[in-house]
Amino acid sequence: QIDSARLWGSIHETAQFGATAKGGVRRLTLSNEDKQVRDWFRKACEDAGLEVHVDALGSQFGLRKGRDMSKLPVGIGSHLDTQPTGGKYDGILGTLGALEVIRTLNDAGIETEAPICVVNWTNEEGSRFAPAMMASAAYVGDFTTDDILSRKDIDGTTVGQALDSIGYRGDKPVGFQKLGCFVELHIEQGPILEAEGKTIGVVDSGQGVLWYDGKISGFESHAGSTPMPLRRDALATLSEIVLAMEAIAKKHGPNAVGTIGEAVIANPSRNVIPGEIAFTMDCRSADGAIMDALDRDLRAAIAEIAGRRKVEVKIDLVWRKPPTHFDPKLIAAVENAAKTLGYSSRRITSGAGHDACNLNTIMPAAMVFVPCKDGISHNELEDATQPDCAAGTNVLMHTVLAIAGV
Amino acid sequence: QIDSARLWGSIHETAQFGATAKGGVRRLTLSNEDKQVRDWFRKACEDAGLEVHVDALGSQFGLRKGRDMSKLPVGIGSHLDTQPTGGKYDGILGTLGALEVIRTLNDAGIETEAPICVVNWTNEEGSRFAPAMMASAAYVGDFTTDDILSRKDIDGTTVGQALDSIGYRGDKPVGFQKLGCFVELHIEQGPILEAEGKTIGVVDSGQGVLWYDGKISGFESHAGSTPMPLRRDALATLSEIVLAMEAIAKKHGPNAVGTIGEAVIANPSRNVIPGEIAFTMDCRSADGAIMDALDRDLRAAIAEIAGRRKVEVKIDLVWRKPPTHFDPKLIAAVENAAKTLGYSSRRITSGAGHDACNLNTIMPAAMVFVPCKDGISHNELEDATQPDCAAGTNVLMHTVLAIAGV
Ligand SMILES: NC(=O)NCCC(=O)O
Ligand SMILES: NC(=O)NCCC(=O)O
Numbered sequence: 001q002i003d004s005a006r007l008w009g010s011i012h013e014t015a016q017f018g019a020t021a022k023g024g025v026r027r028l029t030l031s032n033e034d035k036q037v038r039d040w041f042r043k044a045c046e047d048a049g050l051e052v053h054v055d056a057l058g059s060q061f062g063l064r065k066g067r068d069m070s071k072l073p074v075g076i077g078s079h080l081d082t083q084p085t086g087g088k089y090d091g092i093l094g095t096l097g098a099l100e101v102i103r104t105l106n107d108a109g110i111e112t113e114a115p116i117c118v119v120n121w122t123n124e125e126g127s128r129f130a131p132a133m134m135a136s137a138a139y140v141g142d143f144t145t146d147d148i149l150s151r152k153d154i155d156g157t158t159v160g161q162a163l164d165s166i167g168y169r170g171d172k173p174v175g176f177q178k179l180g181c182f183v184e185l186h187i188e189q190g191p192i193l194e195a196e197g198k199t200i201g202v203v204d205s206g207q208g209v210l211w212y213d214g215k216i217s218g219f220e221s222h223a224g225s226t227p228m229p230l231r232r233d234a235l236a237t238l239s240e241i242v243l244a245m246e247a248i249a250k251k252h253g254p255n256a257v258g259t260i261g262e263a264v265i266a267n268p269s270r271n272v273i274p275g276e277i278a279f280t281m282d283c284r285s286a287d288g289a290i291m292d293a294l295d296r297d298l299r300a301a302i303a304e305i306a307g308r309r310k311v312e313v314k315i316d317l318v319w320r321k322p323p324t325h326f327d328p329k330l331i332a333a334v335e336n337a338a339k340t341l342g343y344s345s346r347r348i349t350s351g352a353g354h355d356a357c358n359l360n361t362i363m364p365a366a367m368v369f370v371p372c373k374d375g376i377s378h379n380e381l382e383d384a385t386q387p388d389c390a391a392g393t394n395v396l397m398h399t400v401l402a403i404a405g406v
Numbered sequence: 407q408i409d410s411a412r413l414w415g416s417i418h419e420t421a422q423f424g425a426t427a428k429g430g431v432r433r434l435t436l437s438n439e440d441k442q443v444r445d446w447f448r449k450a451c452e453d454a455g456l457e458v459h460v461d462a463l464g465s466q467f468g469l470r471k472g473r474d475m476s477k478l479p480v481g482i483g484s485h486l487d488t489q490p491t492g493g494k495y496d497g498i499l500g501t502l503g504a505l506e507v508i509r510t511l512n513d514a515g516i517e518t519e520a521p522i523c524v525v526n527w528t529n530e531e532g533s534r535f536a537p538a539m540m541a542s543a544a545y546v547g548d549f550t551t552d553d554i555l556s557r558k559d560i561d562g563t564t565v566g567q568a569l570d571s572i573g574y575r576g577d578k579p580v581g582f583q584k585l586g587c588f589v590e591l592h593i594e595q596g597p598i599l600e601a602e603g604k605t606i607g608v609v610d611s612g613q614g615v616l617w618y619d620g621k622i623s624g625f626e627s628h629a630g631s632t633p634m635p636l637r638r639d640a641l642a643t644l645s646e647i648v649l650a651m652e653a654i655a656k657k658h659g660p661n662a663v664g665t666i667g668e669a670v671i672a673n674p675s676r677n678v679i680p681g682e683i684a685f686t687m688d689c690r691s692a693d694g695a696i697m698d699a700l701d702r703d704l705r706a707a708i709a710e711i712a713g714r715r716k717v718e719v720k721i722d723l724v725w726r727k728p729p730t731h732f733d734p735k736l737i738a739a740v741e742n743a744a745k746t747l748g749y750s751s752r753r754i755t756s757g758a759g760h761d762a763c764n765l766n767t768i769m770p771a772a773m774v775f776v777p778c779k780d781g782i783s784h785n786e787l788e789d790a791t792q793p794d795c796a797a798g799t800n801v802l803m804h805t806v807l808a809i810a811g812v
Contacts, residue, residue: 190631223665225757239645259629351631
């Protein structure tokens with residue numbers, strides 16, 4: 001059994017780095033707050049006897065030796081960055097839970113056959129730089145390191161510049177640390193476990209993701225003197241797109257969602273009809289065929305709206321992540337650990353993307369979910385209970401012991 | 407006849423202050439560019455022999471003596487501030503046209519019975535500070551000077567601070583310069599004169615304006631893991647409001663318009679459902695009963711949308727300007743001047759608000775319109791011809807001479 005109070009203490013101690021007035025955390029990737037939590041995490045890993053290295057994209061790897069160093073390490077961990085209005089658990093539970101597993105094994109004097117590697121992946125959230133799960137995507141070869149280093153945030157700062165500014169451009173090439181498999185603990189970020197009174201979600205699959213950048217070019221004109229029929233209003237165009245996206249996601253539901261999270265009017269003024277808007281779109285489904293249908297329906301709807309309103313709408317697909325099907329043996333290991341420990345559980349699909357979804361494309365991977373209050377996440381009010389966080393960490397530890405061998 | 411080339415030269419010389427790449431002007435009220443054009447204007451007025459004073463809200467008044475100084479001056483002028491993506495004529499033609507009238511009278515050695523006062527009103531556009539036509543509204547007593555001085559821009563800077571920062575908080579109290587009447591020359595900012603091939607618009611009325619500040623409070627949550635039916639999406643709510651406003655304006659049309667020009671998502675992120683949006687609304691009609699109907703329909707639509715989507719929407723009416731009916735005698739004077747000079751003309755309603763609309767509430771006022779290309783305004787592509795600008799200025803001069811007496 002892990003030390004529930006120690007885990008809870010770590011979670012609340014690190015929540016100071018970017019703490020918000022509403023009790024959440026604002027810790028955008030590679031920000032100063034991210035540097036603070038990284039420094040804390042490195043020291044904690046070193047204190048736990050891990051050998052810590054940082055790769056060229058800033059991901060932190062802490063290695064615990066195994067008896068048989070010819071075996072690839074079992075990877076565990078998650079991320080420490082948050083959304084602009086994020087919570088205290090999303091990513092953090094999985095990273096500090098992995099640290100707690102190491103501390104517990106140390107205290108109990110348990111040596112494993114295979115080594116264990118704790119990882120804090122850079123930019124899981126995708127809020128400052130696209131795509132989400134950026135560093136693990138480069139790790140599995142979906143993008144080159146140089147491509148990722150050149151990605152820019154909204155102010156034009158590149159990933160490379162941001163890494164340098166906090167001193168976290170590591171000296172190890174991406175992929176230097178080989179892993180044999182990866183297990184990630186996370187809050188569910190949805191309402192199912194809580195509603196059904198289950199403690200553990202055994203994650204067997206994850207939704208695919210489509211991310212688009214969009215731009216609407218209408219025509220700025222005077223709000224008072226331009227008759228309604230002569231307008232080419234970029235905001236009215238966006239409004240139709242938002243509602244079309246909502247209708248399309250519902251049509252393909254319940255196994256589909258669609259969101260417009262960002263929309264910025266260029267040079268806004270009260271008495272000027274909006275002429276130009278930049279926006280982003282996020283569509284998801286656990287079913288690849290539905291993802292294709294979402295893309296097709298969305299493009300058709302946008303073309304119709306743009307034509308009718310005589311405005312130009314450009315759509316670029318900037319990221320496509322297919323649905324994830326986790327490794328059956330690892331899924332069974334998680335399920336078995338939950339059962340052995342006496343926790344109630346159910347199989348579940350992840351609505352969110354996770355680093356484990358990327359890793360699963362080149363190695364066996366799996367995930368452990370615990371309930372979060374009202375399914376709320378990506379919100380400062382995100383919450384989870386101490387017993388549930390401890391239960392998930394126990395399941396993580398027992399899964400690791402089963403895979404790594406004692 | 408005024409000097410068409412000199413007028414044209416002044417318009418293009420001052421267009422350097424805030425010139426944009428697309429050939430427009432960005433000269434927000436009380437900005438550094440506004441200071442530059444004010445300095446230019448003060449010097450030009452002084453060079454033309456005017457006695458220049460600045461009031462507590464920064465409006466500039468240049469007085470030309472008349473034979474009978476017991477008579478109240480005839481006021482002429484407009485404004486030199488622009489929209490963020492504004493043009494070279496909106497306001498500028500009326501202010502520099504007024505200066506050109508003075509220069510022409512000087513050259514011709516013409517003395518008038520009543521004095522003439524050239525005015526550059528502060529913050530006509532209303533883009534940086536609300537409401538529009540701010541200084542003339544205080545002049546006629548719609549707002550106190552202190553109230554206006556405390557209005558804030560989006561960065562929290564007050565009108566008072568902005569005036570001090572460019573040295574234009576004048577030593578004269580608002581209203582110090584009494585005027586007997588006011589005549590304002592302006593581009594039409596709509597398509598009618600051009601479409602009908604008329605040179606002069608004799609403005610007999612102006613639309614009333616409703617300005618609102620709005621705020622939507624939904625709930626931020628995860629774009630991937632929040633099922634569509636559980637969302638309280640602030641952007642989807644705004645989208646319905648935008649389209650409802652469009653439908654309501656069309657329903658009450660052709661004599662009604664409605665626009666949402668500003669909308670800002672708080673803490674936007676690609677994979678977060680928008681939780682909070684601040685926005686503004688602008689509704690207009692030349693008919694007071696239609697204005698009331700717009701307000702009523704809009705509030706009902708918003709209440710229905712908010713209730714159905716389980717989000718909170720707050721609406722504050724921050725400005726209500728009733729429709730304007732200009733002074734019949736001054737309207738006739740403008741019409742007569744156009745006829746005498748041989749210009750084609752028609753009566754017209756102003757779609758935009760103007761300082762003359764405010765002044766009309768306490769003194770006789772009227773306006774002269776000239777065509778602008780394709781009716782485009784509040785756009786960097788705003789355009790007007792040299793002959794039309796000269797024609798409008800000639801009509802202004804002959805109207806002034808008729809009122810002031812030679
Ligand atoms: N787990 C999580 O919130 N990941 C962020 C990436 C996404 O799914 O949008
Ligand atoms: N003339 C003009 O564009 N005024 C700005 C105020 C408004 O009508 O919105």
